[in-house]
Amino acid sequence: MALLELRDVAAAYGSIQILHGVSLHVNPGEVVAVIGPNGAGKSTTFKVVMGFITHLGGEIVFDGKSLVGQRPNRVLGLGLGYVPQGRVVFTQMTVRENLEMGAYLERDRGKLQQSMDYVFSLFPRLGERPRQLAGTMSGGEQQMLSMGRALMMHPRMMMLDEPSLGLSPRFVDEVFDKIVELARGGLTVMLVEQNAARALEISNRGYVLELGRNRFEGTGRDLLANPEVRRMYLGGEARPGA
Amino acid sequence: MVGGADDIRLDVRELHKAFGGVRAVDGCSFAVPRGKISGLIGPNGSGKTTTFNLLTGVVTPDTGQVLYRGEDIAGLKPFQVFRRGITRTFQVTRIFREMTVFENMLSVTGLDVPDRAARARADELLALVNLTHLRTEYGGRLSYGQQKLLEFARALMTDPDLILLDEPAAGVNRTLLQHLLDHIHRLQESGKTILIVEHDMNVIMNHCERIFVMDYGVKIAEGPPAEIRRDERVIEAYFGRRRQR
Numbered sequence: 001m002a003l004l005e006l007r008d009v010a011a012a013y014g015s016i017q018i019l020h021g022v023s024l025h026v027n028p029g030e031v032v033a034v035i036g037p038n039g040a041g042k043s044t045t046f047k048v049v050m051g052f053i054t055h056l057g058g059e060i061v062f063d064g065k066s067l068v069g070q071r072p073n074r075v076l077g078l079g080l081g082y083v084p085q086g087r088v089v090f091t092q093m094t095v096r097e098n099l100e101m102g103a104y105l106e107r108d109r110g111k112l113q114q115s116m117d118y119v120f121s122l123f124p125r126l127g128e129r130p131r132q133l134a135g136t137m138s139g140g141e142q143q144m145l146s147m148g149r150a151l152m153m154h155p156r157m158m159m160l161d162e163p164s165l166g167l168s169p170r171f172v173d174e175v176f177d178k179i180v181e182l183a184r185g186g187l188t189v190m191l192v193e194q195n196a197a198r199a200l201e202i203s204n205r206g207y208v209l210e211l212g213r214n215r216f217e218g219t220g221r222d223l224l225a226n227p228e229v230r231r232m233y234l235g236g237e238a239r240p241g242a
Numbered sequence: 243m244v245g246g247a248d249d250i251r252l253d254v255r256e257l258h259k260a261f262g263g264v265r266a267v268d269g270c271s272f273a274v275p276r277g278k279i280s281g282l283i284g285p286n287g288s289g290k291t292t293t294f295n296l297l298t299g300v301v302t303p304d305t306g307q308v309l310y311r312g313e314d315i316a317g318l319k320p321f322q323v324f325r326r327g328i329t330r331t332f333q334v335t336r337i338f339r340e341m342t343v344f345e346n347m348l349s350v351t352g353l354d355v356p357d358r359a360a361r362a363r364a365d366e367l368l369a370l371v372n373l374t375h376l377r378t379e380y381g382g383r384l385s386y387g388q389q390k391l392l393e394f395a396r397a398l399m400t401d402p403d404l405i406l407l408d409e410p411a412a413g414v415n416r417t418l419l420q421h422l423l424d425h426i427h428r429l430q431e432s433g434k435t436i437l438i439v440e441h442d443m444n445v446i447m448n449h450c451e452r453i454f455v456m457d458y459g460v461k462i463a464e465g466p467p468a469e470i471r472r473d474e475r476v477i478e479a480y481f482g483r484r485r486q487r
Contacts, residue, residue: 014383038390038415039388043386072295086334140403168283169443169480169482170480194411194415197416230467231418233416235420236417
């Protein structure tokens, strides 16, 4: 059974409808990429799952429970982590404080520390400087912190919105390596990327959205090899391993 | 190759800017060749965006010169820089959220009542970036990628001579990006000078003739793509070892 399933989901920002019927599912342990042109509804899909924006129709089921009408904190509590686009960290807070914010639902201090240790083991660089202000970290480090914060609640699944956005090549490699490492450790992952070829390379499956609807779906490999997908969404060139 | 002064459109000399104790730009010099596409790369936090801010009057340099067409424009206000024919886009987009997409386009013309030519140009550019269908939508309703595209289109409204693009590829669909790059080449062929800050190596290596590399607020390397790709310092600071293939 799928861990997350969307059936014919419609969603809007205020009066502007963005999703007109998106269906997708993510099986436990899978890495699934969502790609498509700008304005296709990729980030919106994540936001409606998290309960940030208006749900107009369709079903959203996570781990057997409907997420429709749920607030973001409740969704988080069910084990679904979210890493927003653009390295959104609390710049005036330290690394440790940022991570604590990720687990604000956790009341048990002992468990909080365990989570902190777990995140520090995944991201040693964060563990080396728990008292550094997040705003003074490099872009790549902020992205790691943003991921670490989402992991503080030990989610079963994590949704990452353009994790490589604005990162230098070195950090793009590091972020993708980390996603693969987390997935190997059993975390289910769904990610949105404009670096779509790169995302499909590490994904079991992918969905192409366009104008708020499903356009293509398939294995990462099939989508990468599909000439139409290449031409319309991946920039047209064959760039294996680029 | 960069030769005499005539071949240089923007001559950046010993720029310094500190924020508190952080020396964001620490004696940075480089010369942007006229009529070419150049790239400015470097690790996150190396001072690229601050440099753009210094070149465009958004931030005032502590010391240093920015020579543009024989004039030192360092320390001018953004609108003064803009009026000299220099436009830019921002990494974190700065569009008018409470104006429509079309109004955003016209906002830079300086005309109270934009004329037919300006309106036609706005529509042409919106078509270029695939935003025609969102013409009457509020800017704040656009996705991040679409806001980047709107800024790109808006930067071209005034027929600038020097165009500074801060991460034009970030968040932009790769197929659309190819169209934008084609357009950038057309601008270059018509005589414009373009300087691009970017992490997308396709943009930098396949489209820029000259590349400047910054680290810790200074230029650490400069050259054509083939040279930069092999530069040990650049590999160490920026590409990472795995990228050598």
